Amino acid sequence: MNWILHLLAAIGRNVLAMLATIGRVAIFASDTVSHLFRPPFYAREFGHALIQIGWLSLPVVGMTALFTGGALALQIYAGGSRFNAETVVPSIVAIGLTRELGPVLGGLMVAARVASSIAAEIGTMKVTEQIDALTTLSTNPMKYLTLPRVLAATLAVPVLVGVGDVIGIMGGFLVGVGRLDFGAATYLHNTIDFLEAWDIASGLIKGAAFGFIVALMGCYYGMHSGRGAQGVGRATKAAVVAASVLILASNYLLTELFFSA
Amino acid sequence: MIELKNVHKAFGANRVLQGVDLTIETGTSMVIIGGSGTGKSVALKCVLGLIQPDSGEITLDGKDVTKGDRDAFLARFGMLFQGGALFDSLPVWQNVAFRLLRGSLKRPKDEAREIAIEKLRRVGLTPEQADKFPAELSGGMQKRVGLARAIAAEPEIIFFDEPTTGLDPIMSGVINDLIREIVVEMGATAMTITHDMTSVRAIADNVAMLHDGVIQWTGPVAQMDASGDPYLDQFIHGRAEGPIEAVR
Numbered sequence: 434m435n436w437i438l439h440l441l442a443a444i445g446r447n448v449l450a451m452l453a454t455i456g457r458v459a460i461f462a463s464d465t466v467s468h469l470f471r472p473p474f475y476a477r478e479f480g481h482a483l484i485q486i487g488w489l490s491l492p493v494v495g496m497t498a499l500f501t502g503g504a505l506a507l508q509i510y511a512g513g514s515r516f517n518a519e520t521v522v523p524s525i526v527a528i529g530l531t532r533e534l535g536p537v538l539g540g541l542m543v544a545a546r547v548a549s550s551i552a553a554e555i556g557t558m559k560v561t562e563q564i565d566a567l568t569t570l571s572t573n574p575m576k577y578l579t580l581p582r583v584l585a586a587t588l589a590v591p592v593l594v595g596v597g598d599v600i601g602i603m604g605g606f607l608v609g610v611g612r613l614d615f616g617a618a619t620y621l622h623n624t625i626d627f628l629e630a631w632d633i634a635s636g637l638i639k640g641a642a643f644g645f646i647v648a649l650m651g652c653y654y655g656m657h658s659g660r661g662a663q664g665v666g667r668a669t670k671a672a673v674v675a676a677s678v679l680i681l682a683s684n685y686l687l688t689e690l691f692f693s694a
Numbered sequence: 695m696i697e698l699k700n701v702h703k704a705f706g707a708n709r710v711l712q713g714v715d716l717t718i719e720t721g722t723s724m725v726i727i728g729g730s731g732t733g734k735s736v737a738l739k740c741v742l743g744l745i746q747p748d749s750g751e752i753t754l755d756g757k758d759v760t761k762g763d764r765d766a767f768l769a770r771f772g773m774l775f776q777g778g779a780l781f782d783s784l785p786v787w788q789n790v791a792f793r794l795l796r797g798s799l800k801r802p803k804d805e806a807r808e809i810a811i812e813k814l815r816r817v818g819l820t821p822e823q824a825d826k827f828p829a830e831l832s833g834g835m836q837k838r839v840g841l842a843r844a845i846a847a848e849p850e851i852i853f854f855d856e857p858t859t860g861l862d863p864i865m866s867g868v869i870n871d872l873i874r875e876i877v878v879e880m881g882a883t884a885m886t887i888t889h890d891m892t893s894v895r896a897i898a899d900n901v902a903m904l905h906d907g908v909i910q911w912t913g914p915v916a917q918m919d920a921s922g923d924p925y926l927d928q929f930i931h932g933r934a935e936g937p938i939e940a941v942r
Contacts, residue, residue, distance in 0.1 A: 473796065558781075565744050566779035570793050570843075571768045 461653050468573070468580045478581035486547050486582065486648065487589030491596065493546055494539045498597035501534055502526060502604025510613050522613065523620045524627035526605035531628065531636045535598045537684050540643030543590055544676040548651040551582055552672035555655025556665035564656070574656070583648040590644025591637040598636065635691045642687060643680045650676040695720050696741060696851070696883065701750030702907075703736055710736050711747065712907030718900075720755075723877050723884040725894050725915075727929060728904035729938065734887035735776075737904065738853055741885070742771060754851075765798060772844035772882075773853040777860075778836040780828035780843070787824035790814060790842045799847055813842040817872055834865040841869070845876055852877065854886040858893050870896035891930055894918075903929060905938065 509525045555578055558564050567574045602624060609615040650672045658668035696718040703711040710733035718724040726734050739745040741752055743759060752759045759767065780789045790810035794801045801809070811821045817838040828836055837857065844852055857873060858866035870893050877884045877897075886897050894901060895915065902912040903926050911923040918930060928936030 475796070561777055562775045562779040563781055565739070566773070566775055566781070568744060569742055569768060569771060569773045571765050571797050571799075572792075 458649070458653055462649055464575055465579050465583050465649065465652070468576045469584065473576070475577055475581055478577060479585055482581045482585035483589055486543070486586045487592060490543050490546055490593055493542050494593045494597045495600045497538050497542050498530070498535060498601035499604040501538055502530060502601035503608040505529055505534065506605040506608040506613065520623065522609055522615070523605065523623035527602050527624045527628045528632055530601040531598045531632045535601055536594045536636045536639035536643060537680065539594045539597045539640065540590065540647065540680045541677055543593065543644065544647045544673055544680060547586065548647045548672040548676040549669050551648060551651025552655040552658070552669045553665055555652060556658030556668040559656065559658045560660055560665060579652040579656070582652055583645060586644035586648035587641050588644070590647070591640035594636055594640035598633065639684060639687050642683055646679045646683060647676045650679065695755060696885070697753045698737065698741070699751045701737070701740060701752060702748045703733070703740060703745065704748055709907055711740070714750070714904070714907070714909055716902055716909055716912065718883060718885055720883050721881055722899040723886070723897055724900045724902060725886045725888060725898035726902050726904055727889060727894060729889065729929070732904050733907060734904055735855055738855060738885060738887055742773070742853070769798065769847070770850045771853065772847065772849035772851070774840045774844045774855065774857055776856040778828070778840040780836055780839055782828055785825050785827055786814070786831070786839050787811060789828065789839060790846050792843060793847045809846060810842070813846050814839070816845070816876070817842045818868070834861055837861065837869055841872060845880065848880060849882065851883045851885070854884065856888050857886065858888065858890045866890065866892065873897050
């Protein structure tokens with residue numbers, strides 16, 4: 434009987450700890466957003482974050498999209514040929530990429546690259562007292578470190594997703610034309626004719642949400658980093674794991690929302 | 695005048711400050727000594743509002759430090775952190791002029807740079823160091839940059855957190871002399887925490903010893919050697935035997 438109580442207590446402790454973390458993250462997020470409407474705004478930090486998060490993530494997101502588009506074309510062809518429906522390859526590649534794989538894989542790649550670097554940078558700043566130094570220099574760390582990164586990611590990731598969509602469709606096109614004997618003009622017509630504006634827009638909205646999540650997790654875990662190298666390591670790992678899980682969970686919720694609409 | 699009255703602070707079961715009472719008169723240099731982990735940094739951070747005390751009162755010129763305009767309050771302070779706490783991503787001069795490049799004390803960039811170079815010169819660094827990044831400097835130089843940053847906006851109150859830790863004896867002497875000169879020259883109120891007794895004698899007007907979460911002894915530095923307090927005597931003479939238990 435005792436072990437059941439211990440088990441229930443352990444589950445209870447973990448659930449309470451998880452709820453407390455959700456509460457702290459929610460407060461952190463609302464605090465971050467509230468700084469958007471209160472001056473000063475650090476434009477230089479924002480510009481720097483845009484380059485770091487947006488521009489420098491372009492190669493990894495582009496490569497991911499290119500190979501995913503190519504593989505997707507092969508898989509859909511393999512599946513479609515069972516129903517003599519090979520012609521759906523271009524439109525399904527485009528719809529699959531813009532609505533789902535582009536934002537999700539792009540978001541996950543940005544999570545791996547950006548959430549980790551933000552958490553490690555801010556975590557190191559915390560353990561070397563640079564965050565305290567900012568405060569003593571009359572600079573709010575939330576305004577100077579968190580808001581520029583979160584805003585930059587929220588704006589940059591949809592652009593990355595958009596560019597990734599184009600590159601991914603191009604990957605599908607290259608495989609479709611080069612490997613599956615589609616005519617170039619037919620492939621492009623099939624892609625454009627069946628693709629709707631909402632397919633693209635819903636993916637971009639997801640991208641914005643994933644960008645917000647990635648930077649928020651990086652900043653949150655960096656700001657709450659433990660002491661020393663081990664503390665920063667833990668914060669970095671936690672940021673990537675939390676960002677990835679939240680991306681996948683929010684992807685389902687957003688898809689459900691868009692599906693019902 | 696900075697006053698701490700019955701300040702308590704605990705981290706979980708670890709009761710670090712257990713009723714600290716301390717007064718630092720305007721324009722004087724107070725040095726807080728005590729063993730590692732006795733809460734010296736916590737007391738200092740409580741004054742700055744970086745850590746919230748659990749109870750007690752901290753006032754600056756009679757006003758509660760937790761109330762009023764926080765920016766205006768912090769603008770009166772400069773702080774030298776133990777490890778320098780320089781911003782890795784900014785060149786040295788922008789570290790020094792950080793406060794002058796943004797916020798209420800913002801100046802034109804050229805003017806801020808000039809002030810930064812002047813402050814760097816004041817701490818013995820050449821203008822050539824201004825465009826380097828902190829990682830390119832030695833530990834002693836980083837400490838000097840931290841000192842230049844602390845005095846850049848000419849604050850009324852300067853805090854020094856273990857200013858000589860990790861430095862060789864000669865560099866420690868240089869930093870001690872600089873701190874003393876700057877504090878006297880600027881007429882600033884200074885609060886230093888250290889366990890380096892050479893620093894204490896070089897910097898302090900008054901000394902306070904923190905032990906077991908309370909101020910064990912406080913008085914002018916000249917009276918320190920003849921205090922008759924067994925805790926202070928053991929600490930300043932570095933004896934293993936005495937009322938302070940050393941972990942072996």
